[in-house]
Amino acid sequence: MNLEKESALLTLIFADDTVQYRNRILPTGSIACMAMNIPKDMLEKSLPLCQRIAAVNTMLRTGIADKTAMSSACMAAHSLLKLMALHEPFTFLDNPKLDQRLDQAFTVDAFKKIRAFNSAVQNGMMDEEAEKKFGPTIDLLGLAPCLANYYDAISMLQEHIAPFADQLDGKDLPRTKEAYLTQFSQSFPENFRIGDSTDSWMSMINVTVQYTAGVNEKNGQKQMKKHMHFLTFGGMLRADFFEGIAVGHAPKRCAICGRWFLTTDARHTKYCSDLCPTDPLGRKCRVIGNLQGRAARELAADHPLNAPYTRRMNTINQCLSRGTISKELADVMKKLAKDKKQRAKADLEYSKGPYQREMEQEALKAEAKKLLA
Numbered sequence: 379m380n381l382e383k384e385s386a387l388l389t390l391i392f393a394d395d396t397v398q399y400r401n402r403i404l405p406t407g408s409i410a411c412m413a414m415n416i417p418k419d420m421l422e423k424s425l426p427l428c429q430r431i432a433a434v435n436t437m438l439r440t441g442i443a444d445k446t447a448m449s450s451a452c453m454a455a456h457s458l459l460k461l462m463a464l465h466e467p468f469t470f471l472d473n474p475k476l477d478q479r480l481d482q483a484f485t486v487d488a489f490k491k492i493r494a495f496n497s498a499v500q501n502g503m504m505d506e507e508a509e510k511k512f513g514p515t516i517d518l519l520g521l522a523p524c525l526a527n528y529y530d531a532i533s534m535l536q537e538h539i540a541p542f543a544d545q546l547d548g549k550d551l552p553r554t555k556e557a558y559l560t561q562f563s564q565s566f567p568e569n570f571r572i573g574d575s576t577d578s579w580m581s582m583i584n585v586t587v588q589y590t591a592g593v594n595e596k597n598g599q600k601q602m603k604k605h606m607h608f609l610t611f612g613g614m615l616r617a618d619f620f621e622g623i624a625v626g627h628a629p630k631r632c633a634i635c636g637r638w639f640l641t642t643d644a645r646h647t648k649y650c651s652d653l654c655p656t657d658p659l660g661r662k663c664r665v666i667g668n669l670q671g672r673a674a675r676e677l678a679a680d681h682p683l684n685a686p687y688t689r690r691m692n693t694i695n696q697c698l699s700r701g702t703i704s705k706e707l708a709d710v711m712k713k714l715a716k717d718k719k720q721r722a723k724a725d726l727e728y729s730k731g732p733y734q735r736e737m738e739q740e741a742l743k744a745e746a747k748k749l750l751a
Contacts, residue, residue, distance in 0.1 A: 387471075388524060388608040390618060393592060393601050395625040395642070397618055400470050403595055407622020410615045411629045411640045412466040414540055416532055424461055425529045430454035432526040434484065434518070443489045452484030455525055462528065483517035491515040523609060531611035539619055543629040543638065553644050555626030562623060584609045585617070634663035683729055686737040687719040693739050703743070710746040 390409065391398035397406045431454050433447045456477060463472035482488065495512040498504055509516070542565055551557050586607040594601045608614040622628065622640070629638040632650040639650035649667035653660060691712065698708045718736055722729035735741060 388520075388611070388614055390606050390608075390614060392604040392606065392621055394594060395627065396595065397621065399467055402467075405622070405627050405640055405642045406625050407618060407627040407629070407640050409467045410535065410539070410619035410622065411638050413532055413535055413611075413615050414543070414629060414638045416465045416536075420461060420465065421529060421532055424458055427454040427458040427461070428526050428529040431458065431522060434522040435526055437489065438492070438519070438522065443486045445486050448484055448486055448489065451522070452480060455480050455484060455521065458525055458528065479514070479517050480521070482514040483521055485514065485518075488514035488518045492519065495519075524611065527610040527612060531615060534612055535615050535619075539616070540638075544631070546623075546628045547630050553628065553630075553641055553646060555624075558623050558626065558628055585613055632663050634666050683719060683722045683733070686734060687715055690715045690737050690739065690742060707743070707746055707750065710749055711742050714742055714746055714749075 386400050389399075392406060395406050396403050397409060398404075399409050430447075431451045433444070434451045437443055437447070459471045459473075459476065459480070462468040463470070491512060492515055495515045498508050498512065504512075542562075545551075545561055545565065546558055548561075551561065588605040588607070590603050590605060592601055592603040593599070606614075606617055608617070627640055627642050630641050630647065631637070632639055632652075633648045635650065635652070635654050635656070637650060637652065639652070641647055649663040651662055651664050654663045654666055657666060694703070694708050694711050694715075697703045698705065703711075715737065718733060722733040736745070
C-alpha cells in the first residue's frame with residue numbers, strides 16, 4: 379500500500395540486533411521502550427479521539443456509512459496524529475502529506491469504493507493505476523483500525539509489559555540475554571496454545587512477514603532482514619519488545635527521572651542520557667547521576683581525599699590532649715585542614731599536588747602560626 383511505502387506506520391525491519399522504523403535504525407527494543415514512556419495524561423487525551431475513530435470500524439463491519447460520524451472521525455484522526463507526534467517513536471506523524479491523506483481517506487466517497495476495491499483485489503486487478511484510484515480507500519481501511527487501536531495498544535503495553543520489565547530490572551538480576559530469558563521462562567509458561575486468550579496481549583495476529591537480503595549498517599556485510607507488517611500498534615510494539623529480549627536488550631528505569639531507557643550490554647547503567655525534565659539547569663540525567671555519585675563517594679570515609687584530613691585531625695587532637703599545642707593554634711589548624719579538603723574536592727590539580735604536602739603536620743602548623751601572627 380502507498381501508506382506503508384510513505385509512512386511505514388506499522389512496519390518494522392529487524393536485522394541482527396537492530397530495528398528500523400521509518401528511516402531510523404535503532405537497537406532492537408527501542409520502539410517499545412519509547413512507547414512505554416508516553417505520559418498517562420497524554421493517553422487519557424487520546425482515548426475519546428480513538429473512540430470517535432472507532433465509529434468508522436463499526437461502519438466497515440455494517441457496510442453503512444454515516445457522513446457526520448465520518449467527518450467527526452476525520453477531525454479526531456487529525457488531532458490524534460498531532461498528539462502522537464509529541465512523543466517518540468511517533469514524532470514523524472507531524473506530516474502535512476499525511477494530513478492531506480486523512481482528508482481524502484475519511485470520506486463517504488472513499489467508503490463507497492470499498493466493495494469495488496475488494497473486487498479488484500480478488501480478481502487480481504490491482505496495478506499501479508488501480509492503487510492510485512483506490513488510494514483513499516486503501517488508507518481508510520488501514521488507518522481507521524490502526525488509529526482506533528492506539529490507546530488500547532499503549533495502555534496494554536504499559537499495563538502488562540512494564541511489570542515484566544521491572545522484573546528484568548531487578549537489583550540482583552544480571553543484564554544479560556541468559557538472565558532475561560531465564561526470567562521470561564519463569565514469568566510465562568512454555569506450554570501454550572496458538573490463540574490462547576489468557577495471554578492474548580502476547581500474541582500477534584494478522585502479521586505479514588517478508589524476508590530480504592540487505593547490508594549490515596555497522597560493518598557493511600550482507601545479512602537477512604525480516605520485514606514485519608502489522609495491522610495494529612499493539613502487535614508492532616510487542617514484537618519489538620520481545621525481539622529485543624531475544625538479542626539481550628531490555629528496558630531499565632532511570633534512577634533520576636524514572637523513564638525507561640534501553641540497555642544493550644551487561645553494564646548496570648543507572649541513568650538515561652536524556653535531559654532531566656525536572657532539572658532547572660537543563661542537565662542530562664547521566665550528568666546529574668554522575669555528580670550525585672561523586673558527592674556520595676566524597677562523603678565516604680575511605681575516599682582518598684578524606685584520608686589525609688582524617689589523619690591530620692587525629693594528630694591535632696592528640697597534640698592538643700598532650701598539651702604540645704594551644705587550643706587557639708589547634709582551632710586554626712582544623713579550620714585550615716577543612717578548607718584544604720574542600721578545595722581539593724573542587725580543584726583536581728590541587729588535589730593531585732599541593733594538597734598532600736600542605737596537609738602534613740609541620741606544614742599545616744607553620745601556616746597556622748603565620749595566620750595567628
